[in-house]
Amino acid sequence: MPSEFGSFQDEIYADRLPQSRVDLFPQEAGIVGLAVARKGGIGLALDDGRVAVGDLAAPAELVPVEVHDGVSLSFAPGPQGGFVSGGDDGRAALIGGDGKITELVAPGKEWVGAVTTSAASCLIALGTAKTLRVFDAAGKALGAAPPAGSTIAALAFNPKGKRIAVAHYGGVTLWWSGGLTGTPKPLNWKGSHIAATWSPDGRFVVTGTQDKELHGWRVEDEVDMRMSGYSAKVKSFAWSADERWLACAGSPSVTCWDFSGKGPMGRPPHQFGGSEEYLATHVASHPKLPIVAAAFEDGRIEMGRFGVEGQVLLKEVGGGLPTGLAWSPDGGKLVMSTEDGELFIVDLDDLKVAASPKKR
Amino acid sequence: MDRVPVTVLTGYLGAGKTTLLNRILTEEHGKRYAVVVNEFGEIGIDNDLVVETDEEVFEMNNGCICCTVRGDLIRILSGLMRRKGKFDAILIETTGLADPAPVAQTFFVDEDVQAKAKLDAVVTVVDARHIEQRLADSKEAREQIAFADVILLNKTDLADEADLARIEGRIRSINKAAEIHRTEQCGIDLAKVLDRGAFDLDRILEFEPSFLEVGHEHNHEDISSISFTDVEPLDEQLFNRWISQVLQTKGADILRSKGILSFKDQDDQFVFQGVHMLMDGDYRKPWAPDDPRISRLVFIGRNLDVPALQAGFEACRAF
Numbered sequence: 001m002p003s004e005f006g007s008f009q010d011e012i013y014a015d016r017l018p019q020s021r022v023d024l025f026p027q028e029a030g031i032v033g034l035a036v037a038r039k040g041g042i043g044l045a046l047d048d049g050r051v052a053v054g055d056l057a058a059p060a061e062l063v064p065v066e067v068h069d070g071v072s073l074s075f076a077p078g079p080q081g082g083f084v085s086g087g088d089d090g091r092a093a094l095i096g097g098d099g100k101i102t103e104l105v106a107p108g109k110e111w112v113g114a115v116t117t118s119a120a121s122c123l124i125a126l127g128t129a130k131t132l133r134v135f136d137a138a139g140k141a142l143g144a145a146p147p148a149g150s151t152i153a154a155l156a157f158n159p160k161g162k163r164i165a166v167a168h169y170g171g172v173t174l175w176w177s178g179g180l181t182g183t184p185k186p187l188n189w190k191g192s193h194i195a196a197t198w199s200p201d202g203r204f205v206v207t208g209t210q211d212k213e214l215h216g217w218r219v220e221d222e223v224d225m226r227m228s229g230y231s232a233k234v235k236s237f238a239w240s241a242d243e244r245w246l247a248c249a250g251s252p253s254v255t256c257w258d259f260s261g262k263g264p265m266g267r268p269p270h271q272f273g274g275s276e277e278y279l280a281t282h283v284a285s286h287p288k289l290p291i292v293a294a295a296f297e298d299g300r301i302e303m304g305r306f307g308v309e310g311q312v313l314l315k316e317v318g319g320g321l322p323t324g325l326a327w328s329p330d331g332g333k334l335v336m337s338t339e340d341g342e343l344f345i346v347d348l349d350d351l352k353v354a355a356s357p358k359k360r
Numbered sequence: 361m362d363r364v365p366v367t368v369l370t371g372y373l374g375a376g377k378t379t380l381l382n383r384i385l386t387e388e389h390g391k392r393y394a395v396v397v398n399e400f401g402e403i404g405i406d407n408d409l410v411v412e413t414d415e416e417v418f419e420m421n422n423g424c425i426c427c428t429v430r431g432d433l434i435r436i437l438s439g440l441m442r443r444k445g446k447f448d449a450i451l452i453e454t455t456g457l458a459d460p461a462p463v464a465q466t467f468f469v470d471e472d473v474q475a476k477a478k479l480d481a482v483v484t485v486v487d488a489r490h491i492e493q494r495l496a497d498s499k500e501a502r503e504q505i506a507f508a509d510v511i512l513l514n515k516t517d518l519a520d521e522a523d524l525a526r527i528e529g530r531i532r533s534i535n536k537a538a539e540i541h542r543t544e545q546c547g548i549d550l551a552k553v554l555d556r557g558a559f560d561l562d563r564i565l566e567f568e569p570s571f572l573e574v575g576h577e578h579n580h581e582d583i584s585s586i587s588f589t590d591v592e593p594l595d596e597q598l599f600n601r602w603i604s605q606v607l608q609t610k611g612a613d614i615l616r617s618k619g620i621l622s623f624k625d626q627d628d629q630f631v632f633q634g635v636h637m638l639m640d641g642d643y644r645k646p647w648a649p650d651d652p653r654i655s656r657l658v659f660i661g662r663n664l665d666v667p668a669l670q671a672g673f674e675a676c677r678a679f
Contacts, residue, residue, distance in 0.1 A: 032442045047444045071442045088411075088439050109412055111439060150416050151435060169418055169431060191421045192431050210431070210470070211421040232471050339444075 021347040022315050025059045027052065031337035033075030034324025035083050038119050041097040043083035044324075044337060045072035051085050051095050056328055056335070059345055065099040067091070069107065074115040075324075079122045079137040086112025092126050094139045102139040114155045114167075121161025123177055127152030132166055134177055143180040148173060156196040156205070165205045167193040172205055172217070187217045189224065197237040199246070199259060206246065208234030214248065218263070225265055227257060231279055236325075238285040238292055245270070245306040247292040249280040254294045256306055272304035272311040282325035284334070289351065295322035295336050301346065303334075314346050363478040364441070366450045367554060368463055370504045371485035372494050373456035376514040380485055380546040380553070381405065381453055387550060394440050394447040396433070398455045409447060411436050415455065417462050420469060426612045426636045427469070428462040434470045441476040449554070450477065457500050460507035461615065461636060468638040481556035484508035484538075485546065488519040491527055505531055506583045506615045506660045507635075508538045510553055516542045536585045537618060537658045583615065585660040588673045593624040594655055595678035602672050603632070603639065611637030613664070619657035622647065624678035632657075 033045030042059065044052040049068035054061055068087035075085050078094055086092040090108035092115070093101050105112060105128055114127030122137040130147035132155070150169035157164055157177070166173045171189045176182035187205065193215065195208035204225075206216040212233055216225035234250035246264070247256045253273035257264035273280060278297040285292050290306045293314065299322065301315035320340030327334055334346040371377045385393060385407050394409040418431040433452065440450065454463060460482060467479040484504045487494075491513075494501035505511065511531060516524060528540055541548055599621065607614060617634040619641075632641035647653050657673060 030444050047442055071439075073439050073442065088442075111435075113435065113439070150431065151414075153435070169416065190419065192418045209421075210418065210429075210434070213421075 023059075023345045023347070024319070025062075025343040025345065027062070027341040027343060028064070030320075030339050030341045031323050031343065032339070033072050033085070034326055034335060034337040034343075035075055035077040036326040036328055036335060037077045037081050037083065037097060038079075038329060039081050039097075040329050041081065041083075042335065043075070043077070043095065044343065045075040045085055046341075047071055047339075049087065049089070051075075051083060053083065053095060053097055053099055055097075056333060056345075059343060063099055065095065065101065067093055067095060067101065073111055073113050074127075076115045076117050079117040079119055079124060084115050084117055084124050084126075086115045086126055086128070088112075090128070092128070094124070094135075104135050104139050104141070105133065114152050116155040116157055116164075118157040118161025118177075120159065121157070121177060123157070123161050125155045125157065125164050125177065127155055127166070130168075132164065132175060132180065134164070134180055142178070145175055145180045145184070153192070153194045154196040154207070156198045158198045159200050159202050163198075165196050165198055167196040167207050169193070172196060172207060174205070174219070187222060189215050189217075191215075194233060195235045195237065197239070197246070200239050200243040201259075204259065204263070206237065208237070208248075208250065212250070214257075216264075225263065227255075227264065227269075230255075236280075236282045238283040240285050240290050240292065240306045241288050242290055242306075245290075245292075247283045247285065247294070247304075247306070249283050249294065252276050252279055252296075254280050254283055254292065254302075254304060256292065256304075258307070270307050272302070272309070274302055274311055274313065275300070281322045282336075284325045284327055286351075287327055287329060287331045289331060291351075293325060293327070293334050295325045297321060299338065301325070301334065301336055301344070314348075315344060319344060363476055364448070364450055365480035365555060366437070366452060366467070366477050367480050368460070368482045369451060369453045369485065370458065370460055370482060370507070371456065372487065372490070372498065372501050372504070374490075375456070375485040375487040376512070376546050377453055377456075377485050378405070379514075380483070380512065381451060383546055384451060384550060384554065389550060389554075391449055391554075392447045394443075394450045396436055396450065396452045398453065398458075409440075409443075411440070415458060417459075422469075424611070424637045426461070427465060427638065428459075429466045429469050430462045433463065433466045434473055437466075437477050438472045441472075449480070459500060460504055464507060464616075464635040465638055468635060468640055480554070481509040482507050483510045483512065483553050485512045485514050486527075486531070488513055488515045488524060488527060488542075492530070495530060502534060502583050503615065505534045505538075506585075508535060509556060511535075511538050511540045512543045512546055512548060512553075513540055514543045514546055517544045534583045534585065535616075535660050536587060537616075537660065582662055583660065584662075584664060585658060586664055586666055586669065587656065587658045588670060589657075590655045590673070590677065591652060592677045593622050593653065594676045596623040596626070596630070598678070599623070599676040602676055603634075606669070606672065607634055607637050607639055610661075610665075614659055614661035616660040617658065619655070621655040621657070622653035 030047035050064040052062040052064040070089035092105040110129035124135040132145040154167040174185040192210035193207040214227040230250040236249040253271040255269040282295040299319040320338030324337040416431040420427040619632040621630040628643035631644040
């Protein structure tokens, strides 16, 4: 894709990037979930059921607390700090930045497979098997929806946190989050929908499917969108800071769909990625700049710029299969966790790029 | 990383699946199992890690008309794999009425499952006293035999030798590639049930080698099996093209296909298996230096067009 800015590598200070530092903080157990809290704390779900919490500024001093008699299946930053973890022991808990545990759902036989939170509405949504449950930021239960027709695979709040998209077999159901008493709106599409995201402008809900496609709906009029060609299931999405682009993992190259104007239909995506063989597993958008980072199966981290050709290698191959990728709230640090228990922190403190190209 | 072996236990209600399951869990073999059951039920299963499932059968949108998978198994297996090092193998018990195809297809379709788990064998427990009636009235009972790699002909104390021989004949006419073991209360050396390795393909090697022998007996079952052997090396490209075309067009009727193939200029055995339209194959181990290199192929299914399959297979010879 030609750009008035030239290539990303030229633009992004080729002389400066080698100075970006990658530090390793190995953990005592494999890491299955990673989240950076909205105020800068870091949380890791470990594969022995513990959750390690601490400060991103002191990653060598994370403190593990016992949470699950089993393992975390779903992990997210809390709505007002801390973290929420749902496990295969049926337990869901809010874990404070200080390690204090507030139980949301007591252990039982229903796995807690999906969690999402909203800073805007201060709500927590959980999927326990087929049941959607909503809690406030203090952990108080606000309501539960009647069971869905199949297990809830993923959840996504709208930008205001007033609605929740529930992904399951056969499509998505939109619930009004306050007490879950309103009438749900079904958005049907055949197949199993396993990941979900709501666009930051509130107009689109997009899912990743078992059939290795993206499916999208324009919420206003339920117009369907389909984006196919992925090598694997798309389980990680990231919207650009300027709300225009949706970056997706699931292929050897990161695909970025342009949602400006009429949306992505009929437009080829912008793609970047430096390997033909290894899939991108996670994508994460810089909180302020039009930049997206991607973690790959071989442990690489690359950074691309929405709509601009090329990419920059931030971390070399190695360290195990990525299990999480997140930016610090100020965008100065990029964090990646792996199955083998390695936590990498890329220091990018004075990262700067020009403003996004004009909308076409 | 080694993929975790998964054993699927099928069998009609009351055949003795739970007995076998408990035998596996209580015998001394030094292995830790994660168990996936349909219902915790009244019979206790004494194991640390038991997961209850709900048989969510999902259709795929991949254009394959018979392609269904078990959404719950994808989720459960992916979830279990997060508990690294907590178990060595997985047992999945299905209900008597479950169709085995979606279970087996899950292992072909889902990349996360494929990366971490492998289907070791489908083990079907059959009640010697009731199986003939079940075969007559139940499609599921016939399919569970068709899908089996290992069959336990159980409750043999409740049938006489003539019955057992007749039943074995009927089982063999449906599925000639499975191993059959006679058991009472599922008493069996567990090495014959567990760790069979990829659908127990070695069984195919036990067929008597002969030049392009076609084994096909007329029978009264709606499902039957045929096998082909060939001592001539095959052309890999021709075979792949042919088998893809066969499964694309006839896959709805072909429940299982398996083969060990000798390709021209290849020192390794090519091992192939399929469930309906889905297939998977790779080079597994070298042919033994002294053994004749004989390709063997088995189809288990309905309405098998034997002359067409035979002609197609013959046309894969390398020249």
